[in-house]
Amino acid sequence: xxxxxxxxxxxxxENIRNYKIYWVPAIFILLGITEPVVNFFLPQILESxxxxxxxxxxxxxxxPPEQILTAVMEQFQTIGLAVLILAYMGTVAGERxxxxxxxxxxxxxxxxxxxxxxxxxxxxxSLVSVWxxxxxxxxxxxxxxxxxxxxxxxxxxxxxxxxxxxxxxxIVAASAAMPNGGLAAAVAxxxxxxxxxxxxxxxxAWSISPVKLPQYAAAWLADSPDSGSLAGAIGITALxxxxxxxxxxxxxxxxxxxxxx
Amino acid sequence: MDQTTLVLAxxxxxxxxxxxxxxALVDLIKNPNPNxxxxxxxxxxxxxxxxxPILYFVIGRRNY
Numbered sequence: 001x002x003x004x005x006x007x008x009x010x011x012x013x014e015n016i017r018n019y020k021i022y023w024v025p026a027i028f029i030l031l032g033i034t035e036p037v038v039n040f041f042l043p044q045i046l047e048s049x050x051x052x053x054x055x056x057x058x059x060x061x062x063x064p065p066e067q068i069l070t071a072v073m074e075q076f077q078t079i080g081l082a083v084l085i086l087a088y089m090g091t092v093a094g095e096r097x098x099x100x101x102x103x104x105x106x107x108x109x110x111x112x113x114x115x116x117x118x119x120x121x122x123x124x125x126s127l128v129s130v131w132x133x134x135x136x137x138x139x140x141x142x143x144x145x146x147x148x149x150x151x152x153x154x155x156x157x158x159x160x161x162x163x164x165x166x167x168x169x170x171i172v173a174a175s176a177a178m179p180n181g182g183l184a185a186a187v188a189x190x191x192x193x194x195x196x197x198x199x200x201x202x203x204x205a206w207s208i209s210p211v212k213l214p215q216y217a218a219a220w221l222a223d224s225p226d227s228g229s230l231a232g233a234i235g236i237t238a239l240x241x242x243x244x245x246x247x248x249x250x251x252x253x254x255x256x257x258x259x260x261x
Numbered sequence: 262m263d264q265t266t267l268v269l270a271x272x273x274x275x276x277x278x279x280x281x282x283x284x285a286l287v288d289l290i291k292n293p294n295p296n297x298x299x300x301x302x303x304x305x306x307x308x309x310x311x312x313x314p315i316l317y318f319v320i321g322r323r324n325y
Contacts, residue, residue: 019284023318026277030311033274086319136273143270 028133090181208232
């Protein structure tokens with residue numbers, strides 16, 4: 001426990017010094033703001049980008065605020081995911097490469113505490129970023145469109161947070177398993193694609209798959225998702241995260257000889 | 262919604278972009294050994310908004 005808190009201090013300091021604590025939330029806020037703003041200005045944007053015949057008239061239905069927030073979530077799913085992968089692909093691998101890890105590994109280090117400190121810090125920053133991103137998106141949706149029930153937003157963000165935790169676990173575990181950050185990013189992205197693909201191909205019958213969590217999160221805005229399958233999906237996701245934590249601790253112990261001196 | 266409130270509402274986007282850019286530029290100036298030529302990073306950070314600073318933070322600082 002003592003080791004863990006010291007390692008957490010080290011992680012905290014590192015994340016301040018490499019500015020991750022600033023730019024990861026900044027990107028998510030930007031993503032959250034952009035979606036409602038672009039939707040609000042869509043008629044003007046289309047008009048000024050040209051290519052339309054003279055006198056063309058468009059009737060734009062005002063999109064419901066729920067749809068805007070779902071679009072914000074989709075932005076997080078693509079660009080947000082890429083940002084998280086970029087930010088944390090090197091959290092273990094880069095440390096081994098730069099030699100920081102050597103300073104740690106020569107000490108009697110508890111690898112579960114080491115891996116857990118990495119995971120907790122990455123998860124904390126990612127979650128806070130996603131939350132402020134949604135908050136910014138929510139505020140701008142309120143400003144430009146209409147209000148969404150605060151409770152619905154809360155439930156949606158809560159469900160989506162579990163998915164974010166799963167993604168972060170995959171990234172940090174991949175970083176521990178791979179020799180460098182680039183490969184870790186490739187592996188994390190490949191796992192993500194495979195998950196999406198299998199869900200797309202065979203997922204119709206599986207209601208309790210972790211990949212369905214974002215869909216369930218979006219479903220909170222319309223009405224509520226099926227509580228049985230939601231609980232099942234959350235349970236399975238928690239198990240996978242736990243397994244990834246164990247795997248990550250083991251693989252970072254196994255790879256300790258790969259550190260550069 | 263009138264013009265001034267609209268401008269005020271859009272101000273945060275500008276501020277965040279500028280802040281990212283300034284953070285990246287200041288760090289680049291202080292960085293003795295960036296991953297690649299300094300002028301190239303300066304151009305990337307200034308010209309490509311949002312993505313430029315991120316690329317610098319991730320790749321240019323050698324802390325991946």
